[in-house]
Amino acid sequence: xxxxxxxxxxxxxxxxxxxxxxxxxxxxxxxxxxxxxxxxxxxxxxxxxxxxxxxxxxxxxxxxxxxxxxxxxxxxxxxxxxxxxxxx
Amino acid sequence: xxxxxxxxxxxxxxxxxxxxxxxxxxxxxxxxxxxxxxxxxxxxxxxxxxxxxxxxxxxxxxxxxxxxxxxxxxxxxxxxxxxxxxxxxxxxxxxxxxxxxxxxxxxxxxxxxxxxxxxxxxxxxxxxxxxxxxxxxxxxxxxxxxxxxxxxxxxxxxxxxxxxxxxxxxxxxxxxxxx
Numbered sequence: 001x002x003x004x005x006x007x008x009x010x011x012x013x014x015x016x017x018x019x020x021x022x023x024x025x026x027x028x029x030x031x032x033x034x035x036x037x038x039x040x041x042x043x044x045x046x047x048x049x050x051x052x053x054x055x056x057x058x059x060x061x062x063x064x065x066x067x068x069x070x071x072x073x074x075x076x077x078x079x080x081x082x083x084x085x086x087x088x
Numbered sequence: 089x090x091x092x093x094x095x096x097x098x099x100x101x102x103x104x105x106x107x108x109x110x111x112x113x114x115x116x117x118x119x120x121x122x123x124x125x126x127x128x129x130x131x132x133x134x135x136x137x138x139x140x141x142x143x144x145x146x147x148x149x150x151x152x153x154x155x156x157x158x159x160x161x162x163x164x165x166x167x168x169x170x171x172x173x174x175x176x177x178x179x180x181x182x183x184x185x186x187x188x189x190x191x192x193x194x195x196x197x198x199x200x201x202x203x204x205x206x207x208x209x210x211x212x213x214x215x216x217x218x219x220x221x222x223x224x225x226x227x228x229x230x231x232x233x234x235x236x237x238x239x240x241x242x243x244x245x246x247x248x249x250x251x252x253x254x255x256x257x258x259x260x261x262x263x264x265x266x267x
Contacts, residue, residue, distance in 0.1 A: 001136070006197065006208075017195025020210035028208075036196040056200055 003034040005044065012054045013039045108266065110137065110185040117167055119155060119177040125168045126179075127160070133185040135159045136192050139220050139262045141182045142167070146175040151227040151234040153177045156260035158194065170224035170258060186264060190216075193263045200256050205249045206242060212265040214241040219263050221249060226256035 006015040007027050016034040029044050041053035111133060119126045138159055146153035152171020157179075160166045169177050191212065199205045221239030237251035239261065249259045 001191070001193075014199075015195060015197030015207070017193065017197075017207070017209070019193045019195075020191050023208050023210075025208065034195065040196075040198060 003031045004028040005031045005039050007044055010054070011044045013042050013044065013049075016040070108186055108188050110134075110187050112185075113183045115181055117165075117179040117181060119167060119169050119179070121174050121176055122172045124170070124172050125166060127164055127166045128181075129163055130165055130183055132162050133159075133183060135162045137187070137189040137264070138183055138185040138192075139218065139264055140165050141184070141220060142222065143180045144177055146173070146177045148175050149230055149232075150175060151225050151229045151231065151255075154224055154235050155179060156196075156222040156224045156258060157181065158196065158260050158262070159183070168224055168258070168260075170226040170256065171228055173228070186266070188267045190265045190267050191263075192265075195261055197259045197261075198257070199249075199259065200254065203251050203253060205257075205259055207247050207249075207259070207261065209245055209247060209263060211244045212241075212263060214244055216267075217241070217263055217265040219247060219261065221247070221259060221261045223249065223251060223260070224258045 001018050001020060002022060004017050004019060004023060005013045006017065007029060008014045016031065016036045016039055018034045022030065031039060041055045043050040043054055113130055115128065117126050117128045140157045140159050142155065142157045144155050150171055150173045153169055153173050153175050155167045155169045155177050157165060157167050165181065165183065167179055193209050195207065197205055197207055219239060219241055223237045225234060227234060233252045234255065237249055239247060239249050242248040247261060251257065
């Protein structure tokens with residue numbers, strides 16, 4: 001078994017895995033252990049891992065997605081109520 | 089992070105009739121208020137032949153209370169959740185150590201850009217393999233749909249997680265292939 005880090009398009013680690021064979025897709029690099037907490041967000045450049053971590057900016061603020069869903073549901077309910085009222 | 093919980097473990101040695109199972113352990117764990125992880129000690133297993141399963145609940149419900157589980161050594165299992173919630177996450181776990189294991193693969197991946205993650209693995213016979221996946225998300229939201237997911241063999245070399253919404257999402261997986 002071997003341990004691999006999976007890299008994104010910027011060569012930043014976004015995952016680790018323990019598998020049977022090397023995955024030769026240009027996105028995997030062999031690592032000595034599958035320590036996700038250590039490798040995630042580190043950049044692999046010139047055969048070395050950065051000390052800095054390049055954690056992505058959160059795509060949605062905490063709870064924002066759910067809040068948006070709730071707002072959509074509220075709007076849908078309001079529209080339904082209006083349309084229902086108009087039909088009476 | 090240290091060992092946060094070490095509750096009683098029910099442990100059974102299996103022999104004879106259930107030929108593919110070496111041992112089973114059950115136990116409980118919890119991730120405490122404002123914490124994001126817990127590590128428990130278990131009776132020693134061969135981690136390369138074992139999987140961990142879990143069920144969970146929280147005092148209230150945040151999507152971020154949902155835990156992932158992984159075996160980190162022959163004697164330890166780690167649980168993580170995505171959000172340092174004020175709630176406790178209560179966990180019931182089972183570690184199964186198998187015989188007749190051809191291979192065990194495992195890993196952890198991150199996704200913040202889509203509702204689907206495909207993970208490449210070494211080829212397995214999916215008809216002789218078990219796949220276990222758990223997911224955690226960074227969210228204080230309470231929408232149940234954000235805590236729903238599936239995991240499947242998409243091919244002999246790919247597993248697929250599918251879920252709803254774009255959030256910081258961590259996917260922990262285990263694949264055991266039998267002889």
